[in-house]
Amino acid sequence: MRVPIRVLVAKPGLDGHDRGAKIIARALRDAGMEVIYTGLRQTPEMIVNAALQEDVQVIGLSILSGAHNAIVPRVMELLHEKDMDDVKVIVGGIIPDEDAAALKKKGVAAVFQPGASLEQIVDFVRATVPA
Amino acid sequence: MKVPALTKPPSRSAAPKRTERPFTTISGVPIEPLYGPEQLTDFDPDRDLGAPGQFPYTRGIHETMYRGKLWTMRQFSGFATPEETNLRYQYLLQQGQTGLSVAFDLPTLMGYDADHAMSEGEVGKCGVAISSLEDMETLFCGIPLGDVSVSMTINSPASVVWAMYLAVAEKQGVDWNSLSGTLQNDILKEYIAQKEYIFPPRPSMRLVTDTIEFGTRRTPKFNPLSISGYHIREAGSTAVQELAFTLRDGIEYVEWALERGLNVDEFAPRLSFFFNAHNDFFEEIAKYRAARKIWADTMRNRFGAKNERSLKLRFHAQTAGCSLTCQQPYNNIVRTTLQAMAAVLGGCQSLHTNSLDEAYALPSEHAVTIALRTQQVIAHESGVTAAPDPFGGSYFLERLTLDTEAAARGYICRIDEMGGMIPAIEKNFPQREIANASYEYQRAVERKEKVIVGVNAFQSDHEQPIEILQIGDRTQLHQSKKLAGLRATRDNGRVRASLGALKRAAEGTDNTMPFILDAVRAYATLGEICDALREVFGSYQETSLV
Numbered sequence: 112m113r114v115p116i117r118v119l120v121a122k123p124g125l126d127g128h129d130r131g132a133k134i135i136a137r138a139l140r141d142a143g144m145e146v147i148y149t150g151l152r153q154t155p156e157m158i159v160n161a162a163l164q165e166d167v168q169v170i171g172l173s174i175l176s177g178a179h180n181a182i183v184p185r186v187m188e189l190l191h192e193k194d195m196d197d198v199k200v201i202v203g204g205i206i207p208d209e210d211a212a213a214l215k216k217k218g219v220a221a222v223f224q225p226g227a228s229l230e231q232i233v234d235f236v237r238a239t240v241p242a
Numbered sequence: 243m244k245v246p247a248l249t250k251p252p253s254r255s256a257a258p259k260r261t262e263r264p265f266t267t268i269s270g271v272p273i274e275p276l277y278g279p280e281q282l283t284d285f286d287p288d289r290d291l292g293a294p295g296q297f298p299y300t301r302g303i304h305e306t307m308y309r310g311k312l313w314t315m316r317q318f319s320g321f322a323t324p325e326e327t328n329l330r331y332q333y334l335l336q337q338g339q340t341g342l343s344v345a346f347d348l349p350t351l352m353g354y355d356a357d358h359a360m361s362e363g364e365v366g367k368c369g370v371a372i373s374s375l376e377d378m379e380t381l382f383c384g385i386p387l388g389d390v391s392v393s394m395t396i397n398s399p400a401s402v403v404w405a406m407y408l409a410v411a412e413k414q415g416v417d418w419n420s421l422s423g424t425l426q427n428d429i430l431k432e433y434i435a436q437k438e439y440i441f442p443p444r445p446s447m448r449l450v451t452d453t454i455e456f457g458t459r460r461t462p463k464f465n466p467l468s469i470s471g472y473h474i475r476e477a478g479s480t481a482v483q484e485l486a487f488t489l490r491d492g493i494e495y496v497e498w499a500l501e502r503g504l505n506v507d508e509f510a511p512r513l514s515f516f517f518n519a520h521n522d523f524f525e526e527i528a529k530y531r532a533a534r535k536i537w538a539d540t541m542r543n544r545f546g547a548k549n550e551r552s553l554k555l556r557f558h559a560q561t562a563g564c565s566l567t568c569q570q571p572y573n574n575i576v577r578t579t580l581q582a583m584a585a586v587l588g589g590c591q592s593l594h595t596n597s598l599d600e601a602y603a604l605p606s607e608h609a610v611t612i613a614l615r616t617q618q619v620i621a622h623e624s625g626v627t628a629a630p631d632p633f634g635g636s637y638f639l640e641r642l643t644l645d646t647e648a649a650a651r652g653y654i655c656r657i658d659e660m661g662g663m664i665p666a667i668e669k670n671f672p673q674r675e676i677a678n679a680s681y682e683y684q685r686a687v688e689r690k691e692k693v694i695v696g697v698n699a700f701q702s703d704h705e706q707p708i709e710i711l712q713i714g715d716r717t718q719l720h721q722s723k724k725l726a727g728l729r730a731t732r733d734n735g736r737v738r739a740s741l742g743a744l745k746r747a748a749e750g751t752d753n754t755m756p757f758i759l760d761a762v763r764a765y766a767t768l769g770e771i772c773d774a775l776r777e778v779f780g781s782y783q784e785t786s787l788v
């Protein structure tokens with residue numbers, strides 16, 4: 112039997128709009144993955160520590176407040192410091208095209224912008240995690 | 243009203259039918275193939291409708307509705323520094339907007355100063371950054387607070403920011419008796435939906451009750467509490483859930499104010515509501531009509547209100563932010579127009595129309611002007627303002643109104659049985675209902691049972707980018723510098739004394755408003771005042787569930 116993919120869904124920053132994060136968490140779980148949802152107002156440090164403790168292969172960050180350029184690069188740095196570069200980071204939310212391109216240059220595996228379908232996201236996670 | 247008999251329509255079996263999706267409202271309520279008198283056998287026009295301006299106010303709270311006075315066109319706005327937002331306000335007022343509505347940034351909403359570590363990257367992004375009375379003086383510079391009504395969406399730190407507004411009015415020499423506006427001070431919907439809470443529910447409810455009591459005594463024209471369903475809907479609820487949870491929140495506030503010793507007719511006329519205006523045109527109109535009817539009945543029969551003004555549900559509406567799409571953004575103008583039309587046909591007292599670029603960012607000046615013009619076209623060109631409740635008596639709308647009312651009352655009863663909204667929140671009941679509804683809706687979109695033009699149907703490959711308002715990180719630097727200057731020049735002894743007095747008041751049972759006002763006048767910052775209250779009340783953490 113295949114071991115389920117483990118995903119941490121995290122909501123960094125001060126924003127409380129968790130509709131998207133919760134829908135994604137549920138969709139990944141319904142697709143057979145093991146999902147840990149951090150809840151609100153997580154600092155990059157808290158997120159990376161949770162990822163380490165939960166031994167996840169994927170971190171999904173949901174950011175709608177415009178703070179992604181401050182938060183996401185910090186998460187990537189911390190992952191690197193802890194030798195966790197193999198953990199794939201995906202970002203969802205209101206991310207302008209030019210910021211999405213810049214985040215990908217910093218090692219983010221994918222950025223899902225408004226209108227992305229659950230199917231696309233589930234498929235991407237399956238394809239990106241080595242079986 | 244007498245319901246005329248319809249000649250029975252011919253058999254419809256041969257008529258063409260669209261089969262690609264079930265016929266339901268956006269909230270999933272099934273729609274019959276046709277509505278006629280046979281769907282309204284339980285409808286009593288005298289009991290269920292009345293006349294506009296008459297109990298149960300289903301048809302509107304005023305006899306003449308928009309023939310007497312149009313709704314207030316109130317665009318929610320705020321971004322970056324208080325200086326920049328002040329310029330936007332001056333512009334909006336010059337363009338014919340008739341009231342202001344302040345959007346604060348996330349650090350302000352969460353009670354952190356702009357220079358706090360948690361504010362990193364968030365200052366001025368989702369609204370204007372306000373950390374002290376000095377910022378508030380800048381925000382309203384040149385705006386006569388005695389003449390312009392001001393709505394503030396502020397919630398958790400509402401009493402602190404309202405105290406700043408009252409202190410600015412003092413400095414402008416404006417009598418508090420002439421101040422008008424609304425405080426979005428509904429903390430319950432934060433635990434339920436928007437999640438911008440600071441303190442646990444019970445001390446938060448005490449702060450809200452303090453503002454109601456203070457406002458009732460000191461600012462007779464200001465609405466101290468706008469009970470808000472908007473965010474519940476944005477979090478993914480159905481129309482019925484939005485209505486029911488909002489009204490049940492309202493009941494909770496009334497109970498707390500009565501417990502405080504206020505008379506219902508002293509404060510109830512100043513309560514107001516805030517609802518979403520979503521895509522489903524008739525469902526939304528039915529929602530507003532059912533809201534008025536349930537509230538009038540609740541105030542009269544549950545709380546024994548005698549003053550007619552206590553029975554009238556007044557509401558602000560905002561078009562649905564969550565319905566806007568990044569794809570083909572000009573379609574958002576059309577969506578907003580239809581949603582605004584539903585709010586107007588539903589009898590709103592004030593209205594915000596979203597701008598076409600708001601799926602991306604806070605609106606540009608160009609986009610916000612189109613949004614305001616949309617309201618002006620509806621008001622002055624469409625003709626819908628000429629007759630109150632023009633759809634009243636429609637078989638379809640009356641059926642929807644009755645069903646919406648019954649379903650909302652069902653939820654209200656369930657929450658009563660749980661012991662009220664706070665126990666319901668502690669059980670995660672409304673949170674879970676909303677999460678389930680939002681997931682169901684998303685799955686219906688994925689199955690294409692619900693069509694979103696430009697997203698899951700009618701996509702186009704060649705989209706032109708639109709102009710987007712950019713907020714740089716210099717806002718945080720600018721605000722932090724001002725704060726450092728303020729902390730160096732104010733009377734810090736006075737600040738410490740006022741914060742100490744506030745903490746003692748918070749530990750006891752005194753109304754906290756006078757103590758918050760003293761701290762604000764001494765230029766204690768928002769973060770310092772909220773920290774003092776955090777020390778006494780603690781901070782709230784929700785149990786996250788998926």
